[in-house]
Amino acid sequence: MNPNDGFRELGRQECLDRLGAVAIGRVVHTRDALPAVLPVNFSLDAESAVVLRTPADSELARSIDGVVVAFEADAVDAAAHSGWSVVVTGRALVVDDPAEHDRLARTGPRSWVASPHDVFIRIASELVTGRELVGGISLYGIDLRS
Incomplete structure (x- = not known):
C-alpha cells in the first residue's frame, strides 16, 4: 500500500x-x-x-459450522476522519466439548437475546488483516484536517 494514501497496514497483534x-x-x-x-x-x-454465542437452532449456527467465514470489526471517528478495520478469516466451528462450553459460558460473550440452548462458535484466526486510516487524509489526497 502506498504510504501517502493515508492508510497504514496493521500487524497481527495490533x-x-x-x-x-x-x-x-x-x-x-x-x-x-x-x-x-x-x-x-x-x-x-x-x-x-x-x-x-448464538441459539443452537439459529440459522447462523447451522450455516457456518465447519465452513470458512470472514469476521470484520472496526471503529471510526467521523470528526477526526480516522479509524481502523480488522478482518479475521478462518474456519468456524461450533464448540461441542462440554468442558469448553462451560468455560465459555463463564468467560465468553454474553447473549443479548436469552436462549435456553446457546452454542458457542469459534472462528479460527487463520488470516488476520487490518488497516488504519490515519487522521484526516482522504483517498483522493485532500487534507481533511482543516
Missing part, C-alpha cells in the same frame, strides 16, 4: 488488540449461494479466535 477493544463485529458468510453479513457481539479467546 489487529487483535483492536478487536479486544470493541464488542460488535460482523460475520460474513454464504446464505443461499449469496454473501450474507450479520452483526454480532463477540469476544476473543486465549488462542486469538473470535467467539460468538
